[in-house]
Amino acid sequence: MIAITELSKRFGSNKAVDNVSFSATPGRVTGFLGPNGAGKSTTLRMLLGLDRPNSGTALIDGVPYSRIEQPLRAVGALLDGAGPVPERRGADHLRWIAQSNGIPRNRVSEVLEQVGLSHAAKTRVRKYSLGMKQRLGLAAALLGEPRTLVLDEPANGLDPEGIRTVRTFLRSYAAKGNTVLLSSHLMGETAETVDDVVIINRGSIIAQGPLADVTADHSSLEEAFFALTGGTQSERW
Numbered sequence: 001m002i003a004i005t006e007l008s009k010r011f012g013s014n015k016a017v018d019n020v021s022f023s024a025t026p027g028r029v030t031g032f033l034g035p036n037g038a039g040k041s042t043t044l045r046m047l048l049g050l051d052r053p054n055s056g057t058a059l060i061d062g063v064p065y066s067r068i069e070q071p072l073r074a075v076g077a078l079l080d081g082a083g084p085v086p087e088r089r090g091a092d093h094l095r096w097i098a099q100s101n102g103i104p105r106n107r108v109s110e111v112l113e114q115v116g117l118s119h120a121a122k123t124r125v126r127k128y129s130l131g132m133k134q135r136l137g138l139a140a141a142l143l144g145e146p147r148t149l150v151l152d153e154p155a156n157g158l159d160p161e162g163i164r165t166v167r168t169f170l171r172s173y174a175a176k177g178n179t180v181l182l183s184s185h186l187m188g189e190t191a192e193t194v195d196d197v198v199i200i201n202r203g204s205i206i207a208q209g210p211l212a213d214v215t216a217d218h219s220s221l222e223e224a225f226f227a228l229t230g231g232t233q234s235e236r237w
């Protein structure tokens with residue numbers, strides 16, 4: 001269970017995240033949606049203890065990330081960031097993470113298989129495409145068989161087949177009773193993956209609830225977003 005309560009973060013005078021509250025519950029995929037710069041990554045970074053909020057709390061199963069013992073076994077995260085050392089082979093990158101977190105080595109081949117990357121296990125990461133790097137990041141998030149997955153833009157760089165694979169995988173992962181929170185700026189694509197949605201715009205939550213409720217009076221999630229924000233066609237992303 002992820003519980004975010006009255007979370008705020010300012011960068012100078014920019015209220016990047018402004019009094020944000022929502023939860024993501026076990027057994028469901030929750031989509032955290034909004035346009036570029038809406039505050040999604042900043043919220044997820046605070047949830048993962050990488051940014052300090054000005055106020056509010058972000059808890060995972062009742063505690064802040066920083067207080068979780070063996071965090072990789074509790075929370076799998078995929079964020080834009082440093083990424084793997086380019087000269088390392090994919091499997092070695094995962095072995096290194098597993099070893100430093102007390103995760104059995106056999107998980108490496110299991111997660112490579114899960115994300116469809118077994119064929120590239122011995123390829124150096126510098127030769128990976130963007131989509132392959134994204135799959136490797138997802139594999140790393142899955143290593144510790146975490147109860148909670150936090151994924152920032154997991155569809156980035158994936159081809160349609162990759163998106164479909166990840167979608168099916170995340171739905172079945174949640175169906176086992178795990179909590180899955182994923183962010184995206186792609187409303188249409190995400191609508192097919194999620195049970196619940198939380199929509200953020202300019203740092204504030206503008207709608208949240210089961211997908212069917214949020215889209216009830218609209219032809220699509222995207223239409224719901226533009227109705228909520230009063231946006232026009234030219235502002236679409």
Ligand SMILES: Nc1ncnc2c1ncn2[C@@H]1O[C@H](COP(=O)(O)OP(=O)(O)OP(=O)(O)O)[C@@H](O)[C@H]1O
Pocket residue numbers: 011014016034035036037038039040041042043185
């Ligand atoms: N380290 C930082 N220093 C200053 N401003 C920042 C920093 N990180 C984010 N911001 C600002 O905070 C706001 C929210 O950015 P954030 O990256 O959280 O948005 P996002 O919804 O994840 O967007 P995207 O879909 O483009 O990744 C933006 O105005 C951004 O410019």
